Amino acid sequence: MNVKSCALLVSCFLWFAGPLAAAEMPTAKPEEVGLSAAELEKARAAVSQLIKEGKVAGAVVLVARHGKIVLFDAQGVRDVSSGKPMEKDTILRLYSMTKPITTVAAMILFEKGLLHLDDPVSKYLPELKGVKVHAGGAGGELKLVAASRGMSIRDLMRHTSGLTYGSWLEKTPVAELYDKHKIMAPGDTLEKTVAKRGKLPLVQQPGNRFHYGVSTDVLGRVVEVVAKKNLADFVREQIFEPLDMQDTAYYVPEKKQERFGATHGRNPEGKLIVIDSPAKSPYLNKTAPPFGGHGLVSTARDYARFCQMLLNKGQLDGKRILQEKTVALMTTNQLPKEGIPIGVGALRMEGFGFGLGFYVRLAADKKNPGDRVGEYGWGGAASTYLWVSPKDDLFVVAAGIGPELKPLIYAAIEDPKKGH
Secondary structure, eight states: OOHHHHHHHHHHHHHHHOSOOOOOOOBOOGGGGTBOHHHHHHHHHHHHHHHHTTSOSEEEEEEEETTEEEEEEEEEEEETTTTEEOOTTOBEEOGGGHHHHHHHHHHHHHHTTSOOTTSBGGGTOGGGTTOOEEOSOSSSSOOEEOOSSOOBHHHHHHTOSSOOOOTTTOOOHHHHHHHHTTTTOTTOOHHHHHHHHTTSOBSSOSSSOOOOSTHHHHHHHHHHHHHTSOHHHHHIIIIITTTTOTTOBSSOOGGGGGGBOOEEEEOTTOOEEEEEOTTTOGGGOTTOOOOSSSOOEEOHHHHHHHHHHHHTTSEETTEESSOHHHHHHHTSOOSOGGGOSEEETTEEETTEEEOSSSEEEOSOOTTOTTOOTTOEEEEETTTEEEEEEGGGTEEEEEESOOGGGHHHHHHTBOOSSTTO
């Protein structure tokens, strides 16, 4: 067969087979990348013990170093009512682990020059112009004053906008107003929810102080307005498809529902129960509108590809999502000294600042010796976590368990550069 015939045969194969799939992340033995297999086994055993004690139903843990997966383990069950096992490809609710993805989407537009970090949000969302601020503290009646300045795009990304959540996270007059006006109402589009927020006060002046809330949902609406496209379509085209994140979306299609896990809570006796069944979950609704701060489902495999892109300074498998300097900006603390430490509700996170979409570990904490200075990441309400340590060229994606594993995984590092 001559060269021309071979070329024709290959062309025909590609036409029938479609585009070639992206290569999977390679695997390695822990010792090949400077990690101790024995120490990593302690992390796996710790997960087993928590499941045995009934503290978690199931868990998935993926550890990668120098671009290679060294631990990918699934244990327990994904649904205590059915007993179906947790598997490596179980589809999980990300909740707030949606936020880093939305922030990356906005930074793609930033790189194109279509928005600027210090632009007022009202430039894109006029309904948020002239919003008042509650100046009366946590208790008492509302006391409204004018905002010292409008919230910026940067404020949305670092949670200094003055936006908050409802009373499920904190008890403030503004949070109660959020409840009254059903800010997170199911079925509302981002456009409608932003319009509601424009009629309500901020919990604090926009500026320097971190206050966790719906900022990233508003950022998602900015993405829609600037891109002139639905948020779900934009992140799929700009992030999920280039990174080959095959199971990441705002709903679970019928053909994948068998792999969908449950969300668990506890009954009054403390026993694990299902609170969102895979068979009846709102995540089965294909027409549900996307949100910037929550709403995505994914797998450990998919989110690992997102993390590796970040650790690779913006690219994976030849597909560049962000420029290197943009990733550096996002993973560098953006809060002034008076804005540190950050907190979520009543939880204070000592030693942590915040970049654009991620926490950033700024100083060691004696109470949490496992954390690395320079580490960045975030988590979700369904006990999903990501953390990345550029210093160690390592990242972890976990579901069902998270920060408890940090000391064990970092303790496994024996050779900082081996296998790089």
